[in-house]
Amino acid sequence: MVRTYTVAALALVAAVGAGPGAADPRQPLEYAPAPVDNPLKGLVPYQADVRTAFPHSLEFTYLPYSALVTGADAFDWRPLDRALDDIAGRGHQAVFRIFLEYPNKTGAVPAFLLKGGLKVTKWRSAESDGGAIETPDYADKNLRKSLTGFIAALGKRYDGDPRVGFVTAGLLGLWGEWHTYPREELFASTAVQIEVLDAYEAAFKVTPVLLRYPVGAKDDKRAANADRRFGYHDDSFAWATLDTGRRADDWFYMAALKAAGPDAENKWKTCPIGGEIRPEAWGRVFDRAPGHVQIQNFRTCVEATHVTWLMDSGMFAKKQGAERVRRAEEEVRRMGYEFHAPAVTIGDVQKGQLSVRLELENRGVAPFYYDWKPEWGLLADGAAVKAFAGTGKLTGLLPGAKPRVWAETLDVSGVRAGRYALAVRVPNPLKGGKPVRFANTTQAAAGWLALGEVRVP
Known part of the structure; x- marks a missing residue:
């Protein structure tokens, strides 16, 4: 027949x-x-049903540490599973991060650690819109034990889970972004950073984990990571991405990448690069004339960083003009593979x-x-x-x-x-x-x- x-x-x-x-x-x-919405690449909204706003295949979600960690070696995975199931129900994969401190968000530190003597510094910063901040004492031995135990359990449960696309390391610093600027004296020591890095490296063999900053061996404030199996996420993308050559801008992503050495510069070949378009550039970065002198050329940034995915609320917050959408689709399609x-x-x-x-x-x-x-x-x-x-x-x-x-x-x-x-x-x-x-x-x-x-x- x-x-x-x-x-x-x-x-x-x-x-x-x-x-x-x-x-x-x-x-x-x-x-x-x-297609612009090929899997595991492109623009990433916060967790929500925004499929009609702009083509995408990933969604991002935050969770406080206290939502998952209820005691010493005691975990409640239901909040994370609910988020992952919700995102997966739309045929999307998740990028997630767990935080211990976040401006204007209290209670991220589990109560059992506070009862055990963990000290918390409360402060405010103009850098974080004046929001109240609660920074835990990262040197606390109970917190350190809790962090490494949590990462091991997290990897055991979610490494290779098809609902998860990428994990950003989080846990340390404001927003889980590995800094407490301008109160850097409150940030975790290199010893604590190494413990966290070691734990992630041991726990995740399939699902990529991304770090906020590329760091080489010569940095005396951050633990070296250039030779480790982690990707990076540039959270000031197209604003503080390209190397300007100015000393004041040495924290910009490409400048930091160069300072971290060849292993960091070649990281993209084996580990993914993600991030977030700087809020001041949301949406505008795709316009022919972005209208702000500090917004860097999006295509140049994509080609320099080899970025695969980027959080962006600008293209998802409200309906955009047809020309901006057209240009965004053209540029976003170039990201990743x-x-x-x-x-x-x-x-x-x-x-x-x-x-x-x-x-x-x-x-x-x-x-x-x-x-x-x-x-x-x-x-x-x-x-x-x-x-x-x-x-x-x-x-x-x-x-x-x-x-x-x-x-x-x-x-x-x-x-x-x-x-x-x-x-x-x-x-x-x-x-x-x-x-x-x-x-x-x-x-x-x-x-x-x-x-x-x-x-x-």
């Missing part, structure tokens, strides 16, 4: 060439921009075996950081007749590198004779999550990238 294609499938096959029997078995595939398949070679079916070689290149600014597995399929009537687990990898494919080849031999011996469309996709392990979609004209919304026609005798 010969299967029939849907009209859409026939159009996809026609677009990629004749397949087997063509004069040149290597068939070029045409480029088209990938963009995988394009330039060509495919499909062999004839011989003795029930089908050989295929798919060339894959990365046109983005960063690699993909999860080992999601591809899947091949034979499609007919708009559905997969048979799917095959792939062995190809997305991880480690850097922008500008020569194309990677996914070579497979598929066993089609059990497939009924007929004509099919050969396709490939990279499913998201999150139920209902967005699949990785390729930058090709034959990319279907459901995730399948049509490659060409196959005849099974």
